[in-house]
Amino acid sequence: MTTKEHLYTMCEEYVESRIQRILKSLKSIEEDMENEGKSSAGDKYETSREMMSEEWNKLSNQLKEFKQQKDTLKLAKNREGSKLAQLGCLVKTSASNYFISIPAGKMELDQEVFYAVGANSPVARLLMGKTEGEEFEFNGIKNKILSVE
Template identity: 35%
Template sequence: MSTHKQKLYALCRDHVQRRIQDISQALQEVKESADEETKSTAGDKYETARAMAQNEMEKLNAQLQENRKLQQVLEQIDPLRSAPIIQLGSAVRTTQGNFYIAVSAGALGQGKEAYFAISPASPIGTLLIGRKVGDEFQFNKKTYRIEAVE
């Protein structure tokens, strides 16, 4: 099957894993910083520093959970599977650009072969899901025609 789709899948997987690693590292740094702060201060300054660290940890934990959900979405994709109808895991070429239906990861690749990794729940993703080669649709005042689906 398509090594092209396998590459797109790997790029999305790497993107999510890198974000999880970065967030985990930031979370660890906040914890260490909060621990150091509690050792060196007392009173109101201590309470303020602890509250700020707690807020930051909550924000990072929420981001971590969101990225783990994205990882679960990717686990549902078989990059070797192809279908004529656009679905999760489809690589789609249109007259207005190329899309990989998986998770929002931005542009993958460069030039004419670049694909935008998008969520099926995104505005354009919802328009693509269920369509096939030859179908047309409107998005942002542009007409898209589906040229290929892998």
């Protein structure tokens, strides 16, 4: 498996673990709401129910975001290889290594550090469309692109 394939797998695992955690929390809230309805009455019931409803909505929005990230990851995985930095590319620079895919953060593989970043992140926007050997400035520091895979 190539480095890029390993990073895809790590990103897929990251997204899937987040989705499963949210689904588990939603199920727990659903059970709590059912139990609350059977045993409570009055203002306390309404306040508790409203809090659970707010949490449900928050988790539902997070679930939607992670499902979108899952779709973005599939799109990145199916992109043809390119010499231009774009979605799905692994870009090694003089400062760091970036995997332009989803915002999954720092990943370590074979004693090397990679940062999985979304295509709309500040650093990805600076890298997009650039090729090996080009320079860019990030956080006031000049960097050079060493390779684009």
